Amino acid sequence: MEKNAPWPPGTFLARLQPSTRVRLLSVGVRRSVKEAQVILREGAEESYVILLEDALVKVTAALTDGRHALLSIRVSGDIxxxxxxxxxxxxxxxxxxxxPSVIRVIHxxxxxxxxxxxxxxxxxxxxxxxxxxxWANRRRIDFTHYPLRVRLARVLWEIAAAYGRRSPQGMVVDIRLTQDEMATLCGAAQVSLQKALSELRSEGIVSTHYRGIVVRDSEALRSVADLA
Structure with a gap:
């Protein structure tokens, strides 16, 4: 991604002044990483920051039962x-x-x-x-006040709105997320997540495939998510 490229709103690079952004993009070492490659590993003692120049990554944490919780997704422009x-x-x-992504490693x-x-x-x-x-506080409030169907719809809407691309089929999210990761993000058991997701699929609101999710009816998803 070029230094003068438009960075996604809300990301670190998008928030910086142009001159500051140029200075940051001259710091550190640029590296290419493959799909499914681990960039940072939980528990590691390291002293560098990663700037995502042209990237899409997922952030996960290990749970005591052996599962992995999806904490967030980060895109180009984030640190x-x-x-x-x-x-x-x-x-x-x-x-x-x-x-496949391009990152900048900054000590x-x-x-x-x-x-x-x-x-x-x-x-x-x-x-x-x-x-x-x-964002974390809002997610905790969602866990307390809303049933799983609404929590799932809110998570899917946020992901689609932030990282989706428009297509004739709807909003396509090309992020490979396991149902286990989705379940932990929604604060639910995997079997419950599967049922709620199946309902949304049967209603024609979303469809899922190996490499991601398609929101076919965004207005219906917003309605299920109880979003004004």
Whole structure:
């Protein structure tokens, strides 16, 4: 992705001033990664930040029962691993590429120097961390107030709105997510998730395939999600 490319709204690169963005894209080492390659591994003690230049990744964490919870999805323009790098603590999650991607590896010392020299970028990092905390709090509220069908619809809508592409079939989300990962994201048992997802499929609202999800009726999905 070129340095002057339009970055997805809300991502780290999109929030930076153009001159600051150019400086950041000159820091670190650019690398290519393959689909399904692990970029960061939970528990690892590492001191670098990853900038996603042209990438789609999923963030997961291991549960005590052996399953893996899907925590979030990150796209081109996002940064990952910043908390562990800045605090010098072990990684709290595993990050896996969902497609062939280009990333930039920035050592902690380089990133700290960049933030010192660019205070606007430091404020942007703080804002992104705050946004992620708000998202986590909203998810906990959803778990408390809404049944699984509504929680699932909300998760599918958020993913489609943020990462989907339009096609004649609807909003296509080319992200390979297991039902186990979807279940943990919705706070449900896998068997319950399967039933709720089957209902949405039978109603023609969504369809699923090996490599992703298609939202066929976005208005119906918003209605099920109880979104104004």
């Amino acid at each position: 990952i691993g910043e908390i562990s790098a800045l605090n010098e603590t072990p990684r709290t999650a595993t990050v896996t590429a969902c497609r 902690r010392n380089e990133f700290m120097a960049f933030l010192r020299d660019n205070p606007d970028a430091a404020l942007t990092v703080a804002g992104i961390i705050a946004d992620r905390l708000r």
